[in-house]
Amino acid sequence: MGIRRFFNAAGYFSTDSQDFEYMEKDVKVTGSTVSDIRAKGPIGVFDSGYGGLTILREMRRKLPEYDYLYLGDNARAPYGTRSFDIVYRFTLEAVRYLFAQGCRLVILACNTASAKALRTIQQNDLPHIDPERRVLGVIRPTVEKVGQLTRNGRIGILGTPGTVQSESYNIEIEKMYGGRLATYGHGCPMWVPLVENREADGDGADYFVQKDIEALMAMSADIDTVILGCTHYPLLLTKIKKYMPAGVTVVEQGPIIAESLADYLRRHPEMEVRCTKGGTCRYLTTENAGKFGSMASYFLDNEEIEAVNISL
Numbered sequence: 001m002g003i004r005r006f007f008n009a010a011g012y013f014s015t016d017s018q019d020f021e022y023m024e025k026d027v028k029v030t031g032s033t034v035s036d037i038r039a040k041g042p043i044g045v046f047d048s049g050y051g052g053l054t055i056l057r058e059m060r061r062k063l064p065e066y067d068y069l070y071l072g073d074n075a076r077a078p079y080g081t082r083s084f085d086i087v088y089r090f091t092l093e094a095v096r097y098l099f100a101q102g103c104r105l106v107i108l109a110c111n112t113a114s115a116k117a118l119r120t121i122q123q124n125d126l127p128h129i130d131p132e133r134r135v136l137g138v139i140r141p142t143v144e145k146v147g148q149l150t151r152n153g154r155i156g157i158l159g160t161p162g163t164v165q166s167e168s169y170n171i172e173i174e175k176m177y178g179g180r181l182a183t184y185g186h187g188c189p190m191w192v193p194l195v196e197n198r199e200a201d202g203d204g205a206d207y208f209v210q211k212d213i214e215a216l217m218a219m220s221a222d223i224d225t226v227i228l229g230c231t232h233y234p235l236l237l238t239k240i241k242k243y244m245p246a247g248v249t250v251v252e253q254g255p256i257i258a259e260s261l262a263d264y265l266r267r268h269p270e271m272e273v274r275c276t277k278g279g280t281c282r283y284l285t286t287e288n289a290g291k292f293g294s295m296a297s298y299f300l301d302n303e304e305i306e307a308v309n310i311s312l
Helices: 053-064 085-102 112-117 119-129 139-149 161-166 170-179 193-198 203-217 233-243 253-267 289-299
Strands: 043-047 069-072 105-110 134-136 153-159 182-187 226-227 250-253 281-285 307-308
Touching: 043 053, 043 085, 043 289, 053 069, 053 253, 053 289, 069 085, 069 253, 085 105, 085 119, 105 161, 105 182, 112 119, 112 139, 112 161, 139 226, 139 250, 153 161, 153 203, 153 233, 161 182, 170 182, 170 281, 182 203, 193 233, 193 307, 203 226, 203 233, 203 250, 233 250, 281 289, 289 307
Parallel strands: 043 069, 043 105, 069 281, 105 134, 153 182, 153 226, 226 250, 281 307
Antiparallel strands: none
């Protein structure tokens, strides 16, 4: 059973227990047993860079009592243009690192990592690392919500070129709804650079946001619901709503993922008790810690951020 068998399947918070049924129960990592049901740790949150901070922000608003440990692989970002193999390898390294810090549950707050790595990690790697731990993604809960919002079954997807090209949303929507929903994806290569150069509110952003929305709507004038399939995009929300045609519902991921996490913990008390509750949040980055802290503050409503540099 090779890695590529799972590369094109979308990642998600699953309501299907079958996704978490593993055969191996006695596993070791670097010689030490990690399957200890009494061990507790923070909820790990991983992103290739800064965008996952918009997911973390909503998690902390919804579930402020938990401890969180955020890891941004900023030194190797962006992931969107990288191959499936590289994204999988980088994501697995980050997951292993968060596990080593005590995380029992890790959220891939990154559409690219969820699209290109999650299913392989869930089905190939966790049985050998520790079948009692979980790694969850952001695509499935978004798709579940879209089905509740659309009126005519025409779904637009705005994302990085990598996420759109992976067709992960298309695959998951087809899997969940069959042929009842039609999908139209458009890649927006300039939106992330605009946000990370703090131009989300600048006049220059208007040109690219308007251009990409018009390109998406040109694919079908009947699109009534649009997924923002990148965690950077909430910072462009004012301009997105400005240029989105009237009556089109814009779907942000942050609140959806936060609610999905809350629901997951309610349904899985055996995992919930393994997540520590101190109301803390720590930040790790593979880039310069000072640079990360400054940019993270921009994503987190000017909250003062102190990060620690690490190597993967």
